[in-house]
Amino acid sequence: MSIVIWADGRLCGPGDPVVTAVDHGLTVGDGIFETCSVADGHAFALTRHLRRLARSARGLGLTDPDEDAIRAGVEAVLAAAGPDVGRVRITVTAGPGPLGSNRAEPGTARQTVLVLAGPVVRSAVARVVRVPWVRNERSAVAGLKTTSYAENVVALAQAYRRGADEALLANTVGELCEGTGSNVLVERGGELVTPGLASGCLAGITRELLLEWAAEDGLPVREARAGELPFEVLDAVAAGTGHLSLSGSIRNVVPVVSLDERDVVPGELSLAARHLFETRSAENVDP
Known part of the structure; x- marks a missing residue:
């Protein structure tokens, strides 16, 4: 169309x-x-x-x-x-x-x-790579959804060149922050943990709804404490001792199946979060 x-x-x-x-x-x-x-x-x-x-x-x-x-x-x-x-x-x-x-x-x-x-093309999974650039959590526009998207264009282009559909960024103090157009959730220790807004990430609507719905449903999803998610936490995902999901307005909630061009296995909580979001969003178009 x-x-x-x-x-x-x-x-x-x-x-x-x-x-x-x-x-x-x-x-x-x-x-x-x-x-x-x-x-x-x-x-x-x-x-x-x-x-x-x-x-x-x-x-x-x-x-x-x-x-x-x-x-x-x-x-x-x-x-x-x-x-x-x-x-x-x-x-x-x-x-x-x-x-x-x-x-x-x-x-x-x-x-x-x-x-x-x-139109839009959706996928039930995500493939991500780490990129060397960072989010400035102290920027004048940190956490705002502005049309100044050149940083994201460059980072996402590198992801596509490496066969991925999203790039993950740290912030200036080495914490996991977000993707170019998504929030990130790390599954480890029986929880799904997403970077806090102080990291400089966007306050995603899907992220917001998942936190609310998970709390109501008893699914262990929460914001990270300061310093809890260093960028190196992705090493655990690569090693298979952790898992990863992305959330966003077009993606909804999807598990990551590839990190830095290597296959990784979706976690049970990540799959449960995807199911919860699909179910609850189908019940109310304007929650």
Whole structure:
């Protein structure tokens, strides 16, 4: 299927101009975004995604996006999309601005809001590699979902060159942090443990829901304590004494079956977490 585009209150074709060349999101990456999976024609967990979009906006110093307009855009693209639609992407930028990093004077530029719907390819497993670059947990944009994605593009390209579909990064103090577009969970000692937000990782919606649902279901899933998950914990996964899963809005929860181009075995808790998330997400499209 082709991608369906909504911009400025109307549906647009793929060749229609939708942003100016001086949009600050285009010139310097001054924007935020969210990606929702689509289930039965509805954007999954849309309310939580919009809540995080607003948090990212505040973190960048932008005003809160117009939630009503975005919801209207989501409804419009899903109504126009074909049956194989798998994702909705919401992008908000600071709007037109100078060519440098400074923004337009307050009140002189209107935010650019785009909503797109398109297909997606899903896999029930993940293959990952470690990469040498790090997340800066002290960055001004740590934990924000911004459109400044060049670091992720470079890291993911290396993963693909090595036959993987995700790259795993440490932070500046050597802790396991996250993937380029996913949170990570380490299975060891009868628990699934995910890096805490202080590590610099994104507060993933799937991660958030899994922590909540696991607590309700009695599945041992929790956040790591400070220093509990050094990057070297992945050595245990490679050695077969630990296991690994990824979570994300398109992946949901999936076990890792390859680390650094070597096969690894999914853990029982990782498989149980995948089953729990699939079951609970099917019960409520906007939990």
